[in-house]
Amino acid sequence: MPSSIAGHVGRWTLNQLAIGARVSVLMVETMTWMIIAPLRGKGLRFKAAVEDFVEFGVRSLPIVGMICFLVGVILALQSSYTLGKWGANRFIATLVAVSALREMAPLMTAILITGRSGSAITAEIGTMKVGEEIDALEVMGLNPIKYLVVPKFLGMLVAVPCVTVVAMFIMIFGGFFASVLVVGVDPSIYIEMTTDSLVEKDLFIGLIKSVFFGIAICWVGVYRGLQVEGGAEGVGLQTTSSVVTSIFLIIIVDLVFTVLFYFV
Amino acid sequence: MMASNDPFIAVEDLVVRYGDRTVLDGVTFEVRQGEVFVILGGSGSGKTTLLRNLVGLMRPAEGRILIKGDDFTAMTEEERIELRKRMGMSFQGSALLESLSLADNVALPLREHTALEESTIDIMTRIKLELVGLGGFEDFLPSELSGGMKKRAGIARAMAMDPEIIFYDEPSAGLDPIVAAGIDELIRKLQETFKLTSVVVTHEMESVKLIADTVCMLKGGRVVGIGSLDELQQSDHPYVQQFFARRPDDDQSSESEYARALTGLE
Numbered sequence: 001m002p003s004s005i006a007g008h009v010g011r012w013t014l015n016q017l018a019i020g021a022r023v024s025v026l027m028v029e030t031m032t033w034m035i036i037a038p039l040r041g042k043g044l045r046f047k048a049a050v051e052d053f054v055e056f057g058v059r060s061l062p063i064v065g066m067i068c069f070l071v072g073v074i075l076a077l078q079s080s081y082t083l084g085k086w087g088a089n090r091f092i093a094t095l096v097a098v099s100a101l102r103e104m105a106p107l108m109t110a111i112l113i114t115g116r117s118g119s120a121i122t123a124e125i126g127t128m129k130v131g132e133e134i135d136a137l138e139v140m141g142l143n144p145i146k147y148l149v150v151p152k153f154l155g156m157l158v159a160v161p162c163v164t165v166v167a168m169f170i171m172i173f174g175g176f177f178a179s180v181l182v183v184g185v186d187p188s189i190y191i192e193m194t195t196d197s198l199v200e201k202d203l204f205i206g207l208i209k210s211v212f213f214g215i216a217i218c219w220v221g222v223y224r225g226l227q228v229e230g231g232a233e234g235v236g237l238q239t240t241s242s243v244v245t246s247i248f249l250i251i252i253v254d255l256v257f258t259v260l261f262y263f264v
Numbered sequence: 265m266m267a268s269n270d271p272f273i274a275v276e277d278l279v280v281r282y283g284d285r286t287v288l289d290g291v292t293f294e295v296r297q298g299e300v301f302v303i304l305g306g307s308g309s310g311k312t313t314l315l316r317n318l319v320g321l322m323r324p325a326e327g328r329i330l331i332k333g334d335d336f337t338a339m340t341e342e343e344r345i346e347l348r349k350r351m352g353m354s355f356q357g358s359a360l361l362e363s364l365s366l367a368d369n370v371a372l373p374l375r376e377h378t379a380l381e382e383s384t385i386d387i388m389t390r391i392k393l394e395l396v397g398l399g400g401f402e403d404f405l406p407s408e409l410s411g412g413m414k415k416r417a418g419i420a421r422a423m424a425m426d427p428e429i430i431f432y433d434e435p436s437a438g439l440d441p442i443v444a445a446g447i448d449e450l451i452r453k454l455q456e457t458f459k460l461t462s463v464v465v466t467h468e469m470e471s472v473k474l475i476a477d478t479v480c481m482l483k484g485g486r487v488v489g490i491g492s493l494d495e496l497q498q499s500d501h502p503y504v505q506q507f508f509a510r511r512p513d514d515d516q517s518s519e520s521e522y523a524r525a526l527t528g529l530e
Contacts, residue, residue, distance in 0.1 A: 127362070128361075128362075131357060131359055131362065132355045132356070132357055132359035133359050133360075133361055133362070135316075135321055135355070135359065136353070136355055136359035136360075136361075136421075137361075138320075138321060138348075139319050139320075139321065139348060139351065139353045140348065140372065140373045140376075140421075140425075141344075141345040141346075141348035141349050141373070141376075141377060142372070142373070142376055143345075147376075
């Protein structure tokens with residue numbers, strides 16, 4: 001019995017190491033084609049990157065905006081539940097502003113973009129793999145990493161922070177809306193409390209996180225897409241797993257940065 | 265057929281393994297310049313694996329593939345890319361990029377590899393589509409086409425860079441006899457017009473009769489016969505005879521063996 005447990009642990013470890021190795025190769029290749037190859041005059045598919053930015057970023061604004069507005073409302077009402085007992089409703093502004101910038105806006109944006117675009121990346125690349133389209137690119141002398149992955153990566157890297165900034169302001173507005181209309185905080189006091197409580201550091205922390213969230217979403221999406229084997233079922237399996245892995249990684253990254261900035 | 269003495273492709277003792285399983289075992293042959301070379305074999309004979317090695321989608325465990333004298337298996341990525349610009353491949357499922365129109369599919373290698381003006385690329389794309397009988401379908405998406413048309417479009421894309429050699433993976437699989445015959449005719453036409461060296465993987469005897477200059481027959485990862493179709497039909501190798509006669513495998517298992525296989529009991 002103990003030997004079979006050891007066997008399982010060993011196989012699991014080897015498996016994880018193999019995944020780690022494949023992810024690392026993918027990372028190195030992406031970085032090479034994104035940074036080094038353009039410097040050597042090999043070009044970058046800039047137009048495709050812009051298209052991907054529009055798809056991942058601009059098109060996600062309506063849903064991210066709506067969700068973040070609602071989360072702002074929720075934050076305000078939930079904090080009023082405690083703060084109101086102490087007659088400290090004016091501090092709702094502080095709480096909403098700080099949690100929106102440092103935590104909630106980057107997190108909600110990342111999770112929504114994972115659901116919208118992380119899954120789409122996996123499905124697209126997976127379908128292309130099943131249909132031999134990736135092989136076809138390679139036979140034509142077009143590197144699939146350069147042709148497919150790098151534009152998505154660049155698009156995602158810019159889109160997530162941009163959308164996050166918009167999400168931050170909408171979330172604060174949601175808090176303002178609920179505090180003024182439902183709780184009855186004086187609007188001018190709310191605005192004053194908000195501007196007083198915000199420092200650049202909060203914005204900076206939120207943006208740093210969102211950049212890493214973007215990296216996680218894109219890498220998981222691409223990796224899972226390239227792992228697709230055997231037909232439509234494979235695409236479905238990897239797409240599901242792509243979303244779950246992305247959200248898991250986003251929470252881990254979030255935790256690491258939160259702990260880091262707690263001490264700094 | 266027209267042929268110079270230097271082989272276009274020389275495959276030497278190719279061995280390919282998936283894990284412990286040997287899929288190709290010491291495959292050796294030569295493809296002459298300008299001929300239609302058919303790789304023939306049943307399912308699981310290793311013919312698709314052989315093709316994937318020839319175009320560099322897989323690397324063999326042992327052996328060499330020389331293309332015009334250069335060792336393809338030992339090349340750097342950049343040398344491979346250069347060589348691939350002079351190769352075309354038509355995939356079994358056509359493998360057109362579903363998100364691009366036919367014209368954009370054919371234009372893709374030209375856009376990525378050449379510095380041609382967009383207007384020139386436009387004209388070249390039209391010529392290639394016309395060549396395979398798809399003139400006027402420039403703006404169609406691959407999903408709007410029939411199987412035979414997709415295959416033709418895949419061939420147009422393979423021809424985009426004016427290659428010296430073209431590989432076809434099961435060109436007539438899944439098509440009705442009339443459409444399949446059209447594809448065979450196209451393969452022959454391209455070979456004759458452009459002196460294009462063509463390597464065709466297939467299991468369709470009817471195609472082989474129409475297009476092949478040389479036939480290489482694979483069985484279980486080994487070459488069991490090579491030569492012109494006539495030469496191969498004279499072969500006394502039992503598998504070659506069985507294949508041409510379209511005879512099923514002899515049923516050798518006895519009743520007790522059959523029962524054992526079903527129940528899994530000794």
